[in-house]
Amino acid sequence: MPLLTIKLQHIFNFVSSMKISLTYFDKFRLVLIGVTCIVFGILFVTTVAVKKMQFIHWGLMKIKLRHSQVLQIALVF
Structure with missing residues (x-):
């Protein structure tokens, strides 16, 4: 604050x-x-950062979902 x-x-x-x-x-x-x-x-910067983080989190959740599907398919065979 003193800098400001x-x-x-x-x-x-x-x-x-x-x-x-x-x-x-x-x-x-x-x-x-x-x-x-x-x-x-x-x-504005924090809003953009939060949106990007949500997008990255969503992408990670998708990847985890795909991995779990692959594991389920592998377990079936």
Whole structure:
């Protein structure tokens, strides 16, 4: 968390050093947009990762099912 506050301070300093004069509300809005983007990005990445894990788990279950079928067929003969 301290790293995030350092990054936000860098953003504040960068915006302050620009020639455009921004009010405190404008800075707050920029930071809010940035944090929102980061949060949505993390949510998107975790959702994709969970979906892939579910797909991999489903694939493994299929493979296990096939192996058990092969074993059953082998036991019958």
